[in-house]
Amino acid sequence: xxxxxxxxxxxxxxxxxxKIRDKETNxxxxxxxxxxxxxxxxxxxxxxxxxxxxxxETPLTKCTGKYICQDIILVPVLRxxxxxxxxxxxxxxxAVISHMGIYRNEENLLPVKYYFRFPxxxxxxxxxxxxxxxxxxxxxxxxxxxxxxxxxGMKKIxxxxxxxxxxxxxxxxxxxxxVKVYTCALDNKLNEFGYIVPGLGDAGDRLFGT
Ligand code: PRP
Ligand code: URA
Numbered sequence: 001x002x003x004x005x006x007x008x009x010x011x012x013x014x015x016x017x018x019k020i021r022d023k024e025t026n027x028x029x030x031x032x033x034x035x036x037x038x039x040x041x042x043x044x045x046x047x048x049x050x051x052x053x054x055x056x057e058t059p060l061t062k063c064t065g066k067y068i069c070q071d072i073i074l075v076p077v078l079r080x081x082x083x084x085x086x087x088x089x090x091x092x093x094x095a096v097i098s099h100m101g102i103y104r105n106e107e108n109l110l111p112v113k114y115y116f117r118f119p120x121x122x123x124x125x126x127x128x129x130x131x132x133x134x135x136x137x138x139x140x141x142x143x144x145x146x147x148x149x150x151x152x153g154m155k156k157i158x159x160x161x162x163x164x165x166x167x168x169x170x171x172x173x174x175x176x177x178x179v180k181v182y183t184c185a186l187d188n189k190l191n192e193f194g195y196i197v198p199g200l201g202d203a204g205d206r207l208f209g210t
Contacts, residue, residue, distance in 0.1 A: 002166075002169050002170070002173055002181075003173060003177065004173070004177065004178075004179070004180045004181065005164075005169055005173075005180075005181045005183070005186070006044065006180065006181070006182045006183070007183055007184070007185070007186050008040065008041060008044050008182060008183070008184050010040065012036075012040060013037065013040050013041075013184050016033045016036055016037045016040075016184075017037065017162065017163070017184050017185050019033045020033045020034060020037070020162070020200050020206075021198060021199070021200045023201070025206075027206065027207070027208075027209040030206045030207060031083065031207060034083040034084070034134065034162070034207060035083070035086050035087055036087070037084075037087070037162055037184055038083065038084040038085075038086060038087025038088060038132075039087035039090055039091060040087075040184075041084070041087065041088075041160050041162070041182060041184060042084075042087050042088040042090070042091035042092065042130075042160070043091055044182055045088075045130055045158055045160050045182050046091060046092070048128060048156070048158050048180065049068050049070065049072070049128060050068070050069050050070045050126075050128070051066040051067060051068055051069060052066065052067060052069040053065070053066060054066060054067050070124070070126055070127055070128050070156075071096065071123065071124050071126075071127035071128070072092045072094065072095040072096070072127065072128055072130065073095065073096050073097075073098055073118075073119060073123065073127050073128070073129045073130070073154075074088050074089070074092070074095045074096070074097045074098065074129075074130050074132055075097075075098045075099070075100050075118075075129060075130065075131045075132065075145060075149065076097070076099060076100070076132040076133070077100045077101075077102055077131065077132065077133040077141055077142075077145055078099060078100065078101040078102070078115065079204040079207070079208060080133065080134045080135065080203035080204040080207055081100075081131075081132040081133045081134065082207075083134060083203070083207045084132040084133075084134060084160065084162075085097065085132065088130060088132060088160075095130075096119040096120070096123075097119070098116075098117060098118045098119050098129075099115060099116070099117050100113070100115070100116050100131075100145045100148065101113065101114045101115030101116070102114070102141045102144055102145065104137075104138075104140065104141065104194065109137075109138050109140060109194040110140055111140040111141045111143075111144040113144055113148075116148055118149070118152055123152070123154070125153050125154060125155060126155065126156070127154065127156070128156045128157075128158065129149055129154050129156065129157045129158070130158050130159075130160050131145050131146065131149070131157065131158070131159045131160065132160050133145075133159070133160075133161055134161060134162040134163065134203045134207075135161060135162070135163055135164075135196060135199075135203045136159065136161040136163070136164035136165060136168035136169065136172070136181070136183065137165050137167070137168050137190055137194055137195070137196050138165075138167060138168055138171065138190065138194055139167065139168035139169070139170075139171030139172050139175075140171075142159055142161075142168065142172060143171065143172065143175055143176065146159070146172075146175075146176050146179055150176075157176075157178075157179045158179065158180050158181075158182065159172070159179055159180070159181045159182070160182050160183075161181065161182070161183045161184075162183065162184045162185065162200075162203075163183065163184065163185045163187055163196055163199055163200060163203075164181065164183040164185070164186050164187065164196075165187055165188075165189060165190050165196045165199075166186065166187075166188075166189065167189070167190050168190075169181060169183075169186070187199055
């Protein structure tokens with residue numbers, strides 16, 4: 001297994017991943033299942049949050065509780081990353097949402113960035129940034145997104161994906177060892193067109209019915 005990679009191991013996750021892999025799953029159902037997976041993935045990614053102790057009083061006695069003590073920023077990678085936003089904002093309702101627009105050049109598979117908007121200039125540098133992208137294939141889109149976010153001085157970055165290829169994971173382990181990757185499935189390989197096998201096809205097309 002790879003360093004700083006978490007493959008979420010849960011029967012519900014396995015069931016929904018199987019449903020979205022199935023080519024018979026239509027757009028409507030694909031969206032519903034991605035939405036459910038995004039909830040479970042967000043819950044798992046929540047393990048990365050910093051907490052501080054806090055003194056509270058229950059109706060019975062004083063005790064020490066904990067609270068989350070850092071800002072949370074979500075960065076969905078357009079288009080397909082939008083499918084993960086609802087689950088993450090359900091779990092992290094106070095999160096701020098930034099957007100990264102990237103597509104892959106179909107000839108050479110290199111990422112083409114067309115939009116990047118980070119929420120605020122005064123974002124605390126100890127915020128946690130969750131990059132949301134259902135597919136980690138060559139790793140080009142993730143690498144480009146991570147680099148842009150690091151340029152802004154953000155230190156804690158986590159990539160949340162549904163399906164990952166070993167090629168993409170290896171690339172990120174080489175370039176951004178510090179970025180933890182949470183994925184619901186680690187697949188076998190990329191094919192000659194840069195698609196993940198067995199994968200689920202083109203996530204953006206399946207999510208948006210294009
Ligand atoms: C898909 C996917 C990722 C990227 C992963 O986006 O949503 O962003 O490919 O591939 P990589 O790891 O090789 O970079 P796509 O280029 O299809 O754009 P879209 O979401 O707008 O359809
Ligand atoms: N992007 C996708 O949407 N699917 C893949 O298999 C690879 C990249």
